[in-house]
Amino acid sequence: MLVYGKQIFFYILERHKECVNELYLAKDCDKKTFGKILSYGFKIKKLDFKTAQAYARGGNHQGFLLEIKDYEFVSLSELKEKKFIVILYGVSDVGNIGAIIRTAYALGAEGLIYIGEKLAMEGVIRTSSGAAMDFPIALCKDILSVLNELKQKGFYLYASDSKGQLVHTLEISKKPKVLVLGGEGLGLTDKIIKKCDECLGIAMKNGFDSLNVSAAFAILCDRIMNA
Structure with a gap:
């Protein structure tokens, strides 16, 4: 699995060195940066610009690329032991998924269930600025079965919808929570x-009736975590 970009490059080297298989550079670095890269103990493989572009499939690699081990998904059973988890249903844009994971990790959510058979983790790791490497994610196919299992486990289930009750007016449950x-x-x-x-909504003004899903999640997550 290939990831690229300077920020994610150093994030993984500093926090998940054991996941790195190959390290590639496609630019000349200053002495300090090059010394820092050498300190991680990996053999540096130099790439020309054209090859790096091919590896990154045209993405903005900034000259920094890593080949890492495949992401290991967790089971639904593992997430049942958490206090606040997120479920994504029908969210396909990796930019939004990555932004949601980054926000969830930063605000204290404890895991994510993605409804689907697969998830393009190369893009998700990159767009989450590396947070996905530290955030447990489960893949599940049937959302209704998942919701039934979580409810039986004692979770309080919140759905996000533009017509829901305004989140800032609600008393948030003290039970383990799920936001869908x-x-x-x-x-x-x-x-x-x-x-x-319950169904949660966000107060809107100036004629708008919806937000980008990652922006809506940030507001709802903050309100739930800090109620």
């Missing part, structure tokens, strides 16, 4: 919303 977010455009189905205990 729907995809860009379609949102959550009525079946999913009915499975949840």
Whole structure:
């Protein structure tokens, strides 16, 4: 699995050195930066610009690339022991997924369930600025079954919807919590919303009735975590 970009390059070397298989440089570094890279103990493989562009599939690699081990997903059972987890249903944009994971990790959420058979972790790790490397993620196929299992475990289920009750007016449950977010455009189905205990919305002004899913998540997560 290849990741690239200066920030994620050093984040992984500093926090997850054991995951690195190959280290590539496609630029000349100043003495201090080069010395720092050498200190991690990896053999540096130099790439020309054209090869680096091919490795990064045209992405902005900034001359810093790493080949790392595949991300290891966790099981749903492991996440059942957490206090606050996030479920993404129909969210496909890796930029949004990465931003949600970065925010979730920074604000204290403890894990994520992605409804789907696969997730492009190269992009998610990059767009989360590395936070995905430290954040447990489970892949599950059937959201209704997942919600049933979590409810039986004692979780209080919140759905995010533009027509939901305003989050700043609600008393947030003291139980372990789940926040369910729907995809860009379609949102959550009525079946999913009915499975949840409450539906949360955000007060909007100036004629707008929706936010980008990652922006909405940041607001809801902050309100839930700091209620």
